[in-house]
Amino acid sequence: MLTTTLEALTVYDPRGTLVQHSTPTAPRVAALAGLRLGVLDNSKWNANKLLRGSLALLKGQHEFATVNYYVKHSFSKDAAPELIQQIATECDIVLTAIGDCGSCCSCCVRDGIALELLGVPSAVIITTEFLRETKLTRAAIGMPGLQPVVIDHPISSITDAEMQARIAQVVAQAQQVWLGQG
Numbered sequence: 317m318l319t320t321t322l323e324a325l326t327v328y329d330p331r332g333t334l335v336q337h338s339t340p341t342a343p344r345v346a347a348l349a350g351l352r353l354g355v356l357d358n359s360k361w362n363a364n365k366l367l368r369g370s371l372a373l374l375k376g377q378h379e380f381a382t383v384n385y386y387v388k389h390s391f392s393k394d395a396a397p398e399l400i401q402q403i404a405t406e407c408d409i410v411l412t413a414i415g416d417c418g419s420c421c422s423c424c425v426r427d428g429i430a431l432e433l434l435g436v437p438s439a440v441i442i443t444t445e446f447l448r449e450t451k452l453t454r455a456a457i458g459m460p461g462l463q464p465v466v467i468d469h470p471i472s473s474i475t476d477a478e479m480q481a482r483i484a485q486v487v488a489q490a491q492q493v494w495l496g497q498g
Contacts, residue, residue, distance in 0.1 A: 339458045342432045344496030345409060348378040354407030354436070355383065358391040358424060361472045362479070363414045366441070369483040370411065370490065377487070382406075388427075392419035395427045404434035409494045411486075415442035415464075416471045418449060425453045429462060438462075439490035443469035463498040465489040 345351060355371055357363050371383065384406050388395045395403075403410060410431050415421030421442055428440035442450050442464045454460045467485040474482070492498040 336455070337458050338460060339433070341459060341461050341463075342435045342437045344437055345494055348374075348380070348409070348491065348494060350379065350381050351408040352382045352384065352406060353380045354403045354410040355385045356395065356403060356410060356412035356427060357385065357387045358412065358414065358420055358427075359387055359389055360391040360414050360416065360420050362474070363391075363471075365479060366471060366482060366486065367411065367413050369479065370486040373483060373487045374411075374490070392423060394423050394430070397430075400427065400430045400434070404431055404436050407436060410436055410438040411441070411490055412438060413441035413486075414471055415440065415446055415450065416469060417446070421446040421449050422453045425450055425462070425464070426457065428464075429454070429457050429459045432459060432462060437494045439465045439486075439493040441465045441467060441486055441490075443467055443471060445469040463493050465493060 355367050357367050375383065386399060386403055388399060412424055412427055415424040424440050424442065428438035431438045444466060447466055450464050454462050465486055467482045471482065489498065
């Protein structure tokens, strides 16, 4: 809006102001033994293979009270609120995958944030190619402190040996995320 008179000129800045709030992540856990682990598979190609391989290694290192495996049937949509609530009720920590493209990456991050808001530390697996998008999504939603598990890209077209290397990356980083050591 521009108003002019003989005495004054008023100019309004159309940009406004940007106010961002930063919500903290859920409290991290002190140890993994005895916890209820939730695994959220977004049904992306090779997500199951990555998650099941990671789970096998994690179970070899830690004695979880229970392990619950959940599948959402669209990688390009957030998990249903009922599923998020169920996971939060049944689990102490969560591992979710995989963010290796635009929509699945942002949905995985939003699922992780939804669980964090309910008090469940979540390790969200993304690939190196989508680190920037993940950072933007975390900032836009208001939880920039959510530390993702970052593994090499790609996932969909890799050999078994490459998958084993990705699994090793997941296991090392997920533990750090849950324990707050990242």
